[in-house]
Amino acid sequence: MPTDWEKDYKATVLVPAREAGNVLPEDLFVRYGINGAHRDGERFDARVAETVRYWKKLSISTKLFKGLADALLAAHATLAREEALNHAEFTRRRAAVRAGAAERLDAWIATVAAGIPYVTRAAVAHLADLTGGLFTEDEVRAKLREAGVRPIDPDWDVPAAPPVGNAVALATDLRLLGYRISPQVVFGAERVAAGFRLKDGFRLDGDGSRLTPDRIEEAKAAVARRARDSRQTAETNVLTILLTAAEGGTVDRLVRWEAAQIVHAALAKGMPAQLAADLAAGFGLDRTEALELTVTLLAGGAPAAPVTADENAPIVAALAARRLREAQVLLAGLGEDTIEPDLRDRVRRLAAEVAREVADADTAERDGRTELAAERLTRALALAQDDTDLAARLGRIAPPPPGLPRIAAGDAQVTVRWTASPATVGEIRYRVLRNAGRAAVGPDDGDLVAETAADTATDPAPPVAEELTYAVFAIRGTAVSAGAVAPPLTLLPPVTGLHLAADGVRVTGSWTVPPGVVDVIVTRAQAGTGDRELRIPARPGALTGFADDEVVLGAAYDYRVVxxxxxxxxxxxxxxxxAGHVVVERPPAPVTDLTAEILPAADRQRLRLCWTVPDGGRVEIRSAGTAPPWPSGTDVPESALDGYGDTVPVVPRTGPDGRAEATIAASQGRVVLTAVTRGQGRAVLGSTVSLELSAMLTGLVVRRRWDTVRVNWLWPEGVQEAVLRWSTATSGDELICNRREVQDDGGVRLQVGPQAVTVAVYGLVRQRHRQFRSPPVVAEVPARVPRVTWWLDVTGLPGFRRTLLRLRADQFCEAPELILVAGAPDGSAGAELVRLPARRLPADRVVEVDVSRSVAPDRAGVTTCVPADPETAGLLLINGGR
Incomplete structure (x- = not known):
């Protein structure tokens, strides 16, 4: 599978390395993105090359990763010089660096174990990062557990600020009461000190009691029955804050925030972590949780420093939280001289504004303008969110109904859509009801389909064959609008998954019936004939299939299932x-004798394919670079088969032997051709042939110019390289020729000497670490004729002078009979002086023949040597001029 470089490699390897300061991964397998699929040498080398190309791309295309990419390329060059770019060396180095990382990790863990033996999940991840990715977080956790260190999982949820604004007053009231944490006001200091847990929500160790609204209300009522004094006021304030948090679902976070403030204060004063945890455990927090909380705060989860409060602070906090009624209660409990005048005026102004909004709501409701009344009550609640009477009154004002529902019926479900209620205030929900034969008259009259804040709902299992009516009601608080009713419908889902098959003598059908079907009607009509539909009985005892024997081979039929x-x-x-359509034909049979023959052609190779036509199905030829993953004769899903290779367009004809044959163009390289027989919804794999093709070169021209041979040829399409091989009786060589260079130079020049030479040229195609050679084009170049140089020398003293004919051949040869001819006075050939018999001449050695008796010394300069029979001489005779 190809690598997604941005997701699989860049995000998981390069981004962490860059964030760590361009620190290269120590594990070379991680650095190069190598996994178990690259163990083979060729795949390993290819993966390394591919990764390096990606680094080079990053180096020139992005400033963000340029520094890291340059560092990776430099390290790669070092590994190349050290000849370390192989799987074995990567494995050895991984073992070495992992051993070193293990030593460092063990030392770090020992340091942690010597203190508080707890670490956060972030610390676990950081320890894994410090090993350079050589150890995973799971491996680090295992080592921590072996050393007695416990990872904190899940993390603590420590609020950075109190979840309710008036919690700033807690510290003052708790100090007055002599308590450390607010649950002591509800359960008593002794019960809390006996033990409680906090991480998953406050609960006492003994009976599991929690801070529920009912429990806090009970404690608040008990406090209210006591005589009013400063202690009773402080307890009331604490319980009011707890009740606000409990009703808002944040009481556990509030107590967690209180405990964190106590631990944080100790740490901020420089107290040791163990002692800070002891303080939390001292007022009842579970020892393990106290240690985990301390470690969490040390790791950066500490909240801001505690907020101090004066006498007016609780009122300010209540107003900031839009809790006007609480502010009025707090205001009434303080002396006139302790309250800032501006603060008292502010509370009174807000109370008056709320009263005006409520009065306007009363008037609107009496006039029947219910939505305007809801708007006024909503504005009042925005100022006094703790006024439960206002909230209850708003909840009793019914919203306008939604728009008329629209129904969409699917195969086995119904979707209901509607226009939202025009209500302008409040949270609106919708209740969808279903009834058979009538419409719902109220929000509880019918089968509940959904209750949602959206404007659509789906009925996943409505009854079939019944007249169904859907109604939608809008709900605000406890008030319900009139219902919006959709037109009735009857759900009659069709059958699904209709599948028709033919085997040459019958047609079979199958399908899936929805729930509630009691019978099916199957009809058949011959396609294209206009015949009426005929009823076909379903399979006995079943409603999900039929078998039709009354069909004709080769005919097409339309079936319908109701x-x-x-x-x-x-x-x-x-x-x-x-409906379904089927052609009656025999089932597809595999081709077992596919053959491929290479045909010579002037421009490019072609293939002749031959096969025996099977009894059933249509034959298709598919071409790919690799063999199919299924054996011949296998039924292959058509979707899987379509993903293998490409269809080869063929126009088959009947050959001399009665088999089908077709001619196709041949591509270069390795080609795998497979015959596939397709039928009605089936495909059967047939035989496969594999060829390694490279187009044959044409137009080979070889010309000798003395000892040089020039070679040229025509290049077929798709071939960019060729192999030129030449050989003589004593030597030879091979050259790789580039198409452009050969064409620019007008061919290839070979220095071959005088000998006969054989020249062969192959087309060369490279494909995925393999190369293919075409059949060779061969030419024979005969040896050139020997060159024999002659001259006449006169030697000796006067009176004893001799005339010598000297012969020198540039290669060994059989010199024919030669004639010395005297020159005539007019320069033409004269009389024959002597005939010299044929003889062997060695290469590059002078052979002397004494011709003194026939050639006088003074006639040597006008004597010529010629072959006795020029037509059969077989050599080039040259006058050396001596």
């Missing part, structure tokens, strides 16, 4: 028909 439903009243309903 489901029949029965209502609760006994009325039959026919659903929509599902």
């Amino acid at each position: 489901p029949v439903y029965l209502s609760r009243a006994g009325v039959r309903h026919e659903g929509p028909g599902t």
Whole structure:
């Protein structure tokens, strides 16, 4: 599978390396993105080359990763010089660096174990990062556990600020009461000190009691029964804050925030972590949770420093949280001299504004303008969110109904859509009801389909063959609008998954019936004839299939399957028909004798394919670079087969032997051709042939010019390289020729000497680490004729002078009979002086023949040497001029 470089490699390898300061992964397998699929040498080398190309691309295309890419390329060059770019060396180096990383990791873990033996999940991830990716987080966790260190999982949820604004007053009230944490006001200091847990929500160790609204209300009522004093006021304030948090679902976070403030304060004063945890455990927090909380705060999860509060702060916090009624209660409990005048005026102004909005709502409701009344109450609630009476009153004002529902029926479900209610305030929900035979008259009259804030709902299992009516009601609080009713419909789903098959003598059909079907009607009509439909009986005892024997081979038929439903009243309903088309033909049979023959051609190679036509199905030829993954004769899903190779367009004809044959163009390289027989919804794999093709070169021209031979040829399409091989009786060589260079130089020049030479040229195609050679084109170049140089020398002293004919051949040869001819006075050939018999001449050695008796010394300069028979001489005789 190809690599997604941006997702699989860049995101998981390069991004962490860059964020760590361009630190290269120590594990070379990770650095190069090598896995188990690259163990083979060729795949390993290809993967390394592919990764390096990606680094080079990053180096020139992105500034963000340029520094890292340059570092990776430099390290790669070092590994190349060290000859370390192989799987074995990568494995050895991984073992070495992993051993070193293991030593460092063990030392770090020992340091952690010597202190508080807990670490956060972020610390686990950081330890894994410090090993350079050589150890996973799971491996680090295992080592931590072996050393007695416990990873904190899940993390603590420590709020950075109190979840309710008026919690700033807790510290003052708790100090007055002599308590450390608010649950002590509800359960008592002794019960809380006996032990409680906090991470998954506050609960006492003994009976598992929690801070529920009912439990806090009970404690608040008990406090209210006591005489009013400063202690009772402080307890009331704490319980009011707890009740606000409990009703908002944040009471556990509030107590967690309190405990974190206590631990954080100790750490901020420089107290040791163990002692800070002891403080939390001292007022009842589970020892393990106290240690985990301390480690979490040390790791950066500490909230801001505690907020101090004066006498006016709780009122300010209540107003900031839009809790006007609470602010009024707090205001009433303080002396006149302790309240800032501006703060008292602010509370009174807000209370007056709320009263005006409520009065306007009363007027609108009396006039029947209910939505305007809801708007006024909503504005009042925005200022006094803790006024439960206002919230309850708003919840009793019914919203306008939604728009008329629209129904869409699927195969076995119904989708209901509607226009949202025009209500302008409040949270609106919708209730969808279903009834058979009538419409719902109220929000509880019918089968509930959905209750949702969206404007659509799906009924996943409606009853079939019944007249169904859907109604939608809008709900705000506890008030419900009038219903919006959709037109009735009757659900009659069609059958699904209709499959028709023919085996040459019958047609079979199968399908899936929806729930509620009591019968099916199957009809058949011959396609294109206009014949009426005939009823076909379903398979006995089943409603999901049929077998039709009354069919004709080669004919096409249309079938239709209609489901029949029965209502609760006994009325039959026919659903929509599902149609299918089939041609009666024999099932596909595999081709077992596919052959391929290479045909010579002037421009490019072609292949002749031959096969025996099977009894059933249509034959298709597919071409690919590799053999199919299924054996011959296998039934292959058509979707899988379509993903293998490409279809080869063929126009088959009947050959002399009665088999089908077709001629196709041949591509270059390795070609795998497979015959596939397709039928009705089936495909059968046939035989496969594999060829390694390279187009043959044409137009080979070889010309000798003395000892040089020039070679040229015509290049077929798709071939860019050729192999030129030449040989003589004593030597030879081979050249790789580039198409452009050969054409630019007008051919290839070979220095071959005088000998006969054989020249062969092959087309060369490279494909995926393999190369293919075409059949050779061969030419024979005969040896050139020997060149024999002659001259006459006169030697000796006067009176003893001799005339010598000297002969020197540039290669060994059989010199024919030669004649010395005296020159005539007019320069023409004269009389024959002597005939010299044929003789052997060695290469590059002078042979002397004494011709003194026939050639006088003074006639040597006008004597010529010629072959006795020029037509058969077989050599080139040259006058050397001596």
